[in-house]
Amino acid sequence: MKVHLNSVDGRFAFNAKNEKGHEYFFSGNGEGVSPMEALLMSAAGCSSIDAELFLKKMRQPLEKIEVEVEGKRAEDPPKVFTDIHLKFTLYGDLDDKKVQKALDMSMNTYCSVSKMLEKAANISYEYRIKVPETT
Known part of the structure; x- marks a missing residue:
């Protein structure tokens, strides 16, 4: 690369x-x-690519993913990240256990960006599922 x-x-x-x-x-x-x-942004993108891939393989009707990421930095130079928290919002009529599994696989095994960053910072995440309203 x-x-x-x-x-x-x-x-x-x-x-x-x-x-x-x-x-x-x-x-x-x-x-x-x-x-x-x-x-x-790279941590959000990498983990979202993984999650979307895994959920598609699990035949989940994912419509879209949004991620808000907050990073806290050390006060002294070089002011590296000390904590990174990702908040995922997944849209679709999704199975909660499958979403949890997809995000766990991404964050704990496959997302190379998050795995690299966790050597310097505590990384955490949470998620919520938004099911589309039916009329």
Whole structure:
């Protein structure tokens, strides 16, 4: 895996591109996503990809996933994350036990981002299921 990063006009802003040409904009000046925010986004994305995959294999009618992630950082430099908490909202007429199993498999085994981050921070999660209203 390889990425390439270029500075943008000396503004503490950077454009990153992966080998497939997909781009991501980072910044240290508020114009884009900070690198630490990107880590939280990566944890949410990685675990959601896993959860969606597992729930599809379990034949669950998942409509969408939303994740809110909160990270607490140490006060002293390098101000690493000390705690990361993910709040999943899964939409669909889903079996609670299957959702729990899918998220457990992701967070405890398969999500490489979360597994890497847990070496530095306490990682926790919670979830809720929102069943669509029938008329």
